[in-house]
Amino acid sequence: MTDALQLEIDGPIARIAFNRADKRNAISQAMWEAFPRLVEAAVAERGVRALVIHSATPAMFSAGADIGEFAEKARDPVWQAANRQALRGAQLAISRAPIPTLAVVDGDCVGAGCGVAIACDMRIASSRARFGITPAKLGLVYPLHDIKLLIDLVGPGQARRILYTGELLSADEALVIGLIEVGTTVEALSREAELLIARIVENAPSSTTGLKGLVRRVLDGDRDDDAASAAIFDGAFAGADFAEGLAAFAARRKPVFADR
Structure with a gap:
């Protein structure tokens, strides 16, 4: 298990926190591999009714995949296959978790980081959040499963715009097109997120x-x-x-x- 992801159980709420601030929470292979185990541990905990994914550090969610690791290993077909499977396993674990899931986004939520957010059931973001899916800027593509999640949220036209341009969207625009469900101020983000999740976990x-x-x-x-x-x-x-x-x-x- 990697320290770059941390699981905390707080009564009926499980929280998985990105904890790699020095790399802007860039997601490494070890983090992808850890995600399914952490989700499974959260779901298995008696009394847990919801899962929150957020950053341990304010003003950032995740800058995306660890590009340094990509540059070093991506031409290794064995590593590439393992990375693809680990990424898929993490996304499926999040999107198919049996309990409601919420991404709390403060700061940049880009590339693979955006993939984690859209795998959740809902997203709440602060006014300084920015969203983008940028593989086209690196000569890469995005997994089909993640594209399906994106289209489910914003429709094919907006998905094409996001993918083809690789541009960063403000929280306001993300709210308008349906990429997030709730937008709020930086100061109110934690409070609004807690209120939303509390309304969920009090139900049957x-x-x-x-x-x-x-x-x-x-x-x-x-x-x-x-x-x-x-x-x-x-x-x-x-x-x-x-x-x-x-x-x-x-x-x-x-x-x-x-x-x-």
């Missing part, structure tokens, strides 16, 4: 997990219910979370959903 964990899975199916191309999705819908009525939700509604109190 079976609901958020079920809803996330169904959203993912839609994004993967499903268009109608089948036996599996119908079973999820029907099964909720017999669940303990629904029983607690009904009891709380009847008593006019806030529900308290138990950890599973």
